[in-house]
Amino acid sequence: MKKIISVVLPTYNEKATIEKTVKKVLEQEKELPGFEINIIIADDIRSLDGTEQIAKNLVLQDKRIHFIKVEPGLGVGLIEGHKYALNHLRPSILAQLDADGQVEPDVLVRLVGAIEDGYSLAIGSRFVSGGKNQLSFIRRLFTYGASTFFRIMVGPWDIREVTNSARALTPALFKKISLKKLPWKEQTFIVQPAFLHEAIVAGAKYKEVPLVFKNRLEGYSKNKVFNYSYDVISYCLDIKLHKLGLNIPLFRLSRRAKTLIKFSLVGAVGTIVDFLFYKIFINCLALTPAVAKGFSAEIAILNNFILNNYWTFRYRKTKTNLWQKLGIFNLVSLGGLAIGVLIVKYLHLTYGDGFIYIFGRHIAYNNFYFFATIPPVMIWNFTINHLVTWRHQKD
Numbered sequence: 001m002k003k004i005i006s007v008v009l010p011t012y013n014e015k016a017t018i019e020k021t022v023k024k025v026l027e028q029e030k031e032l033p034g035f036e037i038n039i040i041i042a043d044d045i046r047s048l049d050g051t052e053q054i055a056k057n058l059v060l061q062d063k064r065i066h067f068i069k070v071e072p073g074l075g076v077g078l079i080e081g082h083k084y085a086l087n088h089l090r091p092s093i094l095a096q097l098d099a100d101g102q103v104e105p106d107v108l109v110r111l112v113g114a115i116e117d118g119y120s121l122a123i124g125s126r127f128v129s130g131g132k133n134q135l136s137f138i139r140r141l142f143t144y145g146a147s148t149f150f151r152i153m154v155g156p157w158d159i160r161e162v163t164n165s166a167r168a169l170t171p172a173l174f175k176k177i178s179l180k181k182l183p184w185k186e187q188t189f190i191v192q193p194a195f196l197h198e199a200i201v202a203g204a205k206y207k208e209v210p211l212v213f214k215n216r217l218e219g220y221s222k223n224k225v226f227n228y229s230y231d232v233i234s235y236c237l238d239i240k241l242h243k244l245g246l247n248i249p250l251f252r253l254s255r256r257a258k259t260l261i262k263f264s265l266v267g268a269v270g271t272i273v274d275f276l277f278y279k280i281f282i283n284c285l286a287l288t289p290a291v292a293k294g295f296s297a298e299i300a301i302l303n304n305f306i307l308n309n310y311w312t313f314r315y316r317k318t319k320t321n322l323w324q325k326l327g328i329f330n331l332v333s334l335g336g337l338a339i340g341v342l343i344v345k346y347l348h349l350t351y352g353d354g355f356i357y358i359f360g361r362h363i364a365y366n367n368f369y370f371f372a373t374i375p376p377v378m379i380w381n382f383t384i385n386h387l388v389t390w391r392h393q394k395d
């Protein structure tokens, strides 16, 4: 009886490549005598380009091909794919590859070879002899930076590739890995380095095997390099702090704070827009300051609404439509304005008009009154918009 190698192919809109990749992976059986390759296509529920239909046709043609639909996120695709394999296929080796054809599937033969040699984790690597990274300069910089930072902060130093998917491991190792500690449900690629870390903690005996990574020729990338870098930094710092005995959930907090950081940036842009239009209306249209402020504030509100809707909260599924959200956002902003006015009024009544002498300059109290309004107004705006305007509705 042949031993089973299960290969998880996570997909998110990969109609251009899925069929070719499946075929090429199955062809590796010729090089792996004694093994049968089974493929699990783990297709994201947001993947609506037709990948699902192609995959389901493949399932009908070949009993070695399996299909599951999974919740959003690369980590979910990979982990649910391995769980499916363990529950249905009795695999001797669990493997995973990208579905977009950037990695030649012959890496599977080398990954399986390492497991056959007694390693419990085999890592496809661009940085060992025979490996190549043929991506753009920015992507190579990211790969190098991320792995160097990971090696220094988390280790071990002798693993050179941390951000690639092509890996194989034994079912015994998979079962020892703490999925509770692994942020596999977060919608980010952090699962790649994090899985490696948890595998090492679980006692993995590892080996890197060469891999050539080409540029994507079809489909589109889901790798958001800046977001990924942010996550790698906060994840590595989190692990380092835990190693030093400080149990701060930095990674989780930084993921949550990301929305707040984006919201603050939008707020800062809105303040500039508000001020620019205020000056334009006064200087070019000769409006009175109060009227100019009314119009400029509304333009800033519209600016902030658009940026928040299409950037800060773009992944939120809400029950409300665009116009309802715009209406609520305006009301919340009015509330923020009222809070700001009340704070300035209170400070003015309490401290009056005056100056502080700093660095040889007289600074009027009213400047401080203005800046004192920013944190409370920001907290108000963020909290209400987070909880009401863009309230996330679970299906």
Ligand SMILES: Nc1nc2c(ncn2[C@@H]2O[C@H](COP(=O)(O)OP(=O)(O)OP(=O)(O)O)[C@@H](O)[C@H]2O)c(=O)[nH]1
Pocket (backbone or CB within 6 Å): 009, 010, 011, 012, 013, 014, 042, 043, 044, 070, 072, 073, 074, 075, 076, 077, 078, 097, 098, 099, 100, 102, 215, 216, 220, 221, 222, 223
């Ligand atoms: N199920 C699932 N699969 C995903 C998700 N994100 C990416 N994938 C798949 O994971 C693999 C790697 O994603 P890519 O977008 O190719 O990432 P990358 O290779 O780092 O980036 P490129 O080099 O630009 O392609 C591909 O097969 C994707 O279809 C996701 O959220 N859910």
Ligand SMILES: [Mg+2]
Pocket (backbone or CB within 6 Å): 098, 100, 102, 216
């Ligand atoms: Mg890719």
